[in-house]
């Protein structure tokens with residue numbers, strides 16, 4: 032019989048349907064006998080689903096302001112070139 | 122046995138949530154740097170923050186990426202797949218940033234297969250989880266728990282994990298971005314998921330009576 036650890040190693044391929052039938056049969060057989068592995072498989076699936084639903088992280092307000100200013104400043108430098116800044120030497 | 126319900130590698134449509142989407146032109150030459158900022162800064166930051174694990178580094182990388190976008194605005198305007206392009210330059214910037222600070226993280230890489238006994242049994246009791254994904258993610262506290270677990274993943278798994286399971290990119294794209302073979306991407310992703318499951322289990326398992 033397949034061990035719980037071996038099942039864990041093959042879990043991803045099993046869930047992706049990429050496992051040869053003989054192996055997925057072994058997994059199904061193991062799952063019929065092993066409660067912990069059923070919980071393990073279900074919680075693995077929940078972990079995956081949950082992270083797919085994470086909202087984007089929110090940028091701190093001050094950082095947003097700093098970045099916005101940096102982009103603006105960079106744009107001015109690019110579009111204005113050096114024509115509006117005084118010559119450093121003179 | 123029912124397989125994973127959500128198709129593993131489909132994009133999750135995160136881009137749709139961007140608030141600036143309606144005010145930003147979809148195509149043509151009207152893009153201004155300001156619009157670039159509104160449209161892309163939140164996504165760039167979010168990805169960089171998750172990959173790098175702290176705000177200071179995420180800010181450096183976000184700024185770097187935004188300035189690259191502004192500098193290459195003409196290329197950017199013609200880019201067919203903006204989202205892929207943006208992911209790519211963000212990942213590159215984050216990796217470059219991390220290389221510069223290579224001496225900062227010396228975390229031992231945890232092996233998720235250590236959570237088994239020498240005879241191959243689960244080393245801890247594995248209880249069912251109580252909440253469904255919908256309930257879980259709606260709460261701010263649990264979202265924070267998940268984010269913390271992501272931050273605590275070893276970098277070697279975290280990058281793949283974030284790109285695949287949070288950003289929803291296909292494994293092939295992730296392999297291209299990180300210079301990894303497809304089997305390597307899959308293996309790291311699986312290990313990342315196992316570590317995530319392990320970190321989250323104490324919070325989501327049903328209480329024992």
Ligand SMILES: [Zn+2]
Pocket residue numbers: 034035038061065067068
């Ligand atoms: Zn088992």
